[in-house]
Amino acid sequence: MTQIPKIPNRHDKDFNDETRKIILQTSRRLFLEFGFRAVSTRRIAEACGLTQPALYHHFANKQDLYLAVHQEMLTETRQGLDRVARRGGHLKDSISGVVRYLLATQGEDTNLLFHDLAHELDMDVRDNIGNLFRENVVAPIAAIFARAIDQHILLNIDEGGISPMAATYLLLSMVQGMAHVPSQPEPDMALYSVDKTADSIAEIIVNGLPRSRPS
Amino acid sequence: MTQIPKIPNRHDKDFNDETRKIILQTSRRLFLEFGFRAVSTRRIAEACGLTQPALYHHFANKQDLYLAVHQEMLTETRQGLDRVARRGGHLKDSISGVVRYLLATQGEDTNLLFHDLAHELDMDVRDNIGNLFRENVVAPIAAIFARAIDQHILLNIDEGGISPMAATYLLLSMVQGMAHVPSQPEPDMALYSVDKTADSIAEIIVNGLPRSRPS
DNA sequence: CCTACCGATCGGTAGG
């Protein structure tokens, strides 16, 4: 019998689980910045110090890697939002805490994620990530608005208000929007600290743009 | 001398300027939905009923076509926003008019455009489109907020307000955000008419989420 | 405006 060469597999010592973590954190950074299509598997591998086929020992394919990245990230986001929610406080403080968390963690780029879900991913992966996003991001934030409606702080739809989910998507889009404000010669929001930006967004959501007098 | 075969060029009758318009409107639709990278030149050509190399008789390359699409579109947006501005009226009415125009024309996807500018285009095209966006979209909207600050309706930065440009990016992101709210079994904002959605966003920008009582 | 084609790059596989 000929000698069978050593082929690493997930049961060997040299099948390094550390490598999987490196691939995950590297591809997370790249996918979040550039999106699914613009990040090639070779680019991920190179950034990890691997050859491209090596990725396929840890993930079945590119979409599977993208899914794993978002499963991990959305779980983390859920934990952060739950921590904010447990602090309680008034509506504006809760909103400010949510915004601060989203800004500080440089979390999901909602728009880039939606673009990938709509155009780049197969149905099963799309549904999987879409459900995780609704469960782990939208639901916890919407609960804050729903609570304010129950306490008659905000109006419900029948009274001329908007739904908790619509309020949540509005909040998420405002967080994304502040990232695009170009830096100015004079000090501007983009140069503010995360805390100040979060308070400012929360203030606008609850009371609108700062006015001279309540009209 | 051998017979020189007929090669169409821009001076011939069969070099159809109508074709250029078809390419522009077709690629506009595709670029707006899928972004620069995801739209191949072959896909554009096929949608126009042409072969892919035929595109290069009308545009030097893919980026040049992308540029022409946005030059045309941003000019149209400028005209629409100027028309809204000329109507005058109170701040909330102006904002509502802007939002209504942006929603009705299914204009620029700001986030997709920013992604392309940041990651997909050469510096010269990026700067060109970036300048056009600031001149034709940001500036007209920011002027509305600047006017409200001059009239002491909104606070300026020193008084705790935000800059006209920051307010503009916030408005643009809110418009984008409403497009992502999933349709619900119960009637929701996504099912509202453009007019109602525009009024709702304007109300939130000026007065915040609808509350039971001014606190 | 077409056919034919170029080099580069893509996601993924074979096989060890």
Add this chain to the structure above:
DNA sequence: CCTACCGATCGGTAGG
């Protein structure tokens, strides 16, 4: 985890 390689697709060109 590597080398070697596959078919598909990309933007763009040659030449008529």
